[in-house]
């Protein structure tokens with residue numbers, strides 16, 4: 001796959017360059033990434049569809065999230081997911097921002113500081129995570145691709161102190177070996193090949209089940225393709241793939257972190273631990289879907 005620039009995409013899709021840039025900025029072109037100020041657009045990317053303008057309130061998860069996101073609705077499911085998914089996923093990885101601080105950043109783009117010092121990276125990665133969720137919603141209906149996975153990492157880590165380190169590859173695979181749970185992961189030189197093979201196997205499954213999505217997550221985390229941010233990127237992928245496959249999405253809640261880690265550790269030999277943890281997360285999420293009157297299948 002190659003990349004084309006904004007001018008070429010504008011010509012190909014018969015729209016203005018400004019519209020192409022807006023589509024890219026709003027995450028509506030799967031795989032589009034920014035190199036400095038220049039947008040690189042996959043040469044096989046399709047022109048994004050126009051937004052629907054009907055007055056009906058959708059009752060399926062994806063349409064509802066898209067509608068609330070585009071309309072900037074406060075207090076709905078989109079608002080809730082942004083805060084709860086970001087807070088829990090960041091907390092699992094060690095962010096010390098509270099749920100209220102996360103909410104405050106989302107709602108006001110400011111943060112009140114009381115007694116404790118706050119790590120700037122926690123704030124940057126929180127704001128970046130909000131954007132990652134937008135990407136997940138915008139691209140929920142597309143096939144999972146390597147370009148999208150890298151784009152999530154790029155958006156998550158942009159502007160952090162890691163991104164200023166010479167050895168840290170923002171939006172690309174790790175350069176240095178890393179471990180997870182004290183166990184070896186895929187060596188840097190083999191990551192690209194293993195991710196491609198994993199995606200090929202996964203995308204060849206016609207009707208994906210929750211177990212397929214969890215299995216992808218386990219294998220992705222075992223490869224640990226990025227220097228850092230693998231957990232959060234992996235959980236965003238699970239959310240996206242649930243949306244795409246009509247499976248109730250879920251947030252891995254911070255208070256279940258111990259069960260989640262144990263489940264990952266045991267998955268290869270015993271699938272029950274992680275499956276049950278995820279089912280619990282799904283049940284909690286269904287309470288919110290019920291509250292907002294949104295349909296789900298299982």
Ligand SMILES: Nc1ncnc2c1ncn2[C@@H]1O[C@H](COP(=O)(O)OP(=O)(O)OP(=O)(O)O)[C@@H](O)[C@H]1O
Pocket residue numbers: 092093179180181218221222224227228229230231232233234261264265
């Ligand atoms: N035993 C395990 N087997 C496979 N994956 C695991 C295991 N234990 C943890 N993980 C995954 O690795 C993630 C954390 O990895 P790690 O502590 O290396 O942080 P990271 O890669 O920097 O990710 P982040 O930026 O999200 O912190 C966990 O969130 C989980 O998804």
